[in-house]
Amino acid sequence: MEQEGFGPGKRRRRCCFIVSVLAVLLLIVILALALGLSMREETNELEPIFLSRCKQLKEYDCQQAWELFQQAYVNRDPCNVSMEAYDPFITATAIRPQCNRMMFWSKTKYVVHEFTEKKNCFQTLEDTVLGSVLDGLTWCGKEGSFETFSSGCPAWMDCANNPVRSFWNRASAAFADVACGNVTAMLNGSIATPFDSSSIFASIEVKNFKSSKVKNLDIVLITQKNFVTNCTNQSLQTLKTQLPEGIIYNCKEVPETQIKQCSGDSEKACGACW
Numbered sequence: 285m286e287q288e289g290f291g292p293g294k295r296r297r298r299c300c301f302i303v304s305v306l307a308v309l310l311l312i313v314i315l316a317l318a319l320g321l322s323m324r325e326e327t328n329e330l331e332p333i334f335l336s337r338c339k340q341l342k343e344y345d346c347q348q349a350w351e352l353f354q355q356a357y358v359n360r361d362p363c364n365v366s367m368e369a370y371d372p373f374i375t376a377t378a379i380r381p382q383c384n385r386m387m388f389w390s391k392t393k394y395v396v397h398e399f400t401e402k403k404n405c406f407q408t409l410e411d412t413v414l415g416s417v418l419d420g421l422t423w424c425g426k427e428g429s430f431e432t433f434s435s436g437c438p439a440w441m442d443c444a445n446n447p448v449r450s451f452w453n454r455a456s457a458a459f460a461d462v463a464c465g466n467v468t469a470m471l472n473g474s475i476a477t478p479f480d481s482s483s484i485f486a487s488i489e490v491k492n493f494k495s496s497k498v499k500n501l502d503i504v505l506i507t508q509k510n511f512v513t514n515c516t517n518q519s520l521q522t523l524k525t526q527l528p529e530g531i532i533y534n535c536k537e538v539p540e541t542q543i544k545q546c547s548g549d550s551e552k553a554c555g556a557c558w
């Protein structure tokens with residue numbers, strides 16, 4: 285009796301063993317698949333965002349624009365991507381300037397964009413087709429790979445020639461280069477040096493304004509309560525002297541509350557906010 289019972293028991297145990305091995309194998313396969321998928325998502329995140337944003341705008345051949353864009357940084361050290369690497373992409377996606385409506389900014393990003401979004405009368409770089417496709421995104425390449433990565437990339441301050449920073453530098457130069465008519469810039473009156481020589485506005489944009497096209501540069505110095513800087517500040521006198529000859533400089537202190545009030549007021553005309 286005991287021996288008869290032994291047989292099926294042993295078979296059951298062997299069966300159990302095989303089932304557990306299969307279960308473990310299955311688990312390994314599932315984990316590997318999940319890992320593979322998540323890695324593919326990580327590396328391929330940018331292209332679909334780029335293409336869908338681009339296609340919505342219906343401005344240019346998006347597939348071609350993507351090819352030119354990624355040529356700037358794929359298969360390169362992510363700390364050695366120059367501004368010039370984006371030249372073919374910038375040329376293909378030429379900015380169409382809106383004279384008298386172009387808005388520059390430095391250290392006022394949040395207030396400026398709240399303003400340009402609500403009041404559609406000024407255009408920042410981030411509102412252009414070129415800027416809006418890439419605003420808020422991160423990307424980089426890697427030596428020996430032709431893929432685009434959207435994580436594990438150097439941060440803005442990690443190295444000067446990182447792909448994102450070089451792109452915004454290049455795009456800013458292009459935006460300033462086509463600026464025309466009366467140009468406006470919102471600077472921050474709550475900091476000691478509103479015209480900071482290390483900012484993109486000071487180091488790239490102001491230097492790329494063309495006196496043949498730009499008539500006036502109107503500085504809107506946004507102030508908060510007990511503000512520290514006004515239009516007499518030395519850094520703004522420096523700005524005046526750094527402007528290409530022939531461009532007329534103006535500066536006005538405008539409270540942040542006034543800007544916010546005005547952006548909600550649909551009756552007020554463009555430029556009548558200060």
Ligand SMILES: *[C@@H]1O[C@H](CO)[C@@H](O)[C@H](O)[C@H]1NC(C)=O
Pocket residue numbers: 361364
């Ligand atoms: C950066 O890239 C250029 C080519 O684009 C190369 O000539 C140069 O040696 C690289 N510099 C470094 C530090 O890797």
Ligand SMILES: *[C@@H]1O[C@H](CO)[C@@H](O)[C@H](O)[C@H]1NC(C)=O
Pocket residue numbers: 391392393394395472473474475506540
């Ligand atoms: C100006 O800078 C200060 C300090 O960084 C910040 O709190 C404030 O929001 C900025 N003002 C604007 C209009 O962005």
Ligand SMILES: *[C@@H]1O[C@H](CO)[C@@H](O)[C@H](O)[C@H]1NC(C)=O
Pocket residue numbers: 384465466499500
């Ligand atoms: C440009 O600014 C000047 C001086 O502030 C002004 O007289 C002129 O009307 C402005 N032009 C446009 C198109 O806004």
Ligand SMILES: *[C@@H]1O[C@H](CO)[C@@H](O)[C@H](O)[C@H]1NC(C)=O
Pocket residue numbers: 512513514515516
């Ligand atoms: C501007 O600021 C300076 C000090 O930074 C002060 O002496 C001057 O009175 C201020 N001017 C105005 C018009 O507020």
Ligand SMILES: *[C@@H]1O[C@H](CO)[C@@H](O)[C@H](O)[C@H]1NC(C)=O
Pocket residue numbers: 475476477512513514517518519520522
């Ligand atoms: C004015 O500008 C100079 C540099 O150009 C800076 O050192 C100074 O702190 C600024 N701010 C004030 C409030 O004086």
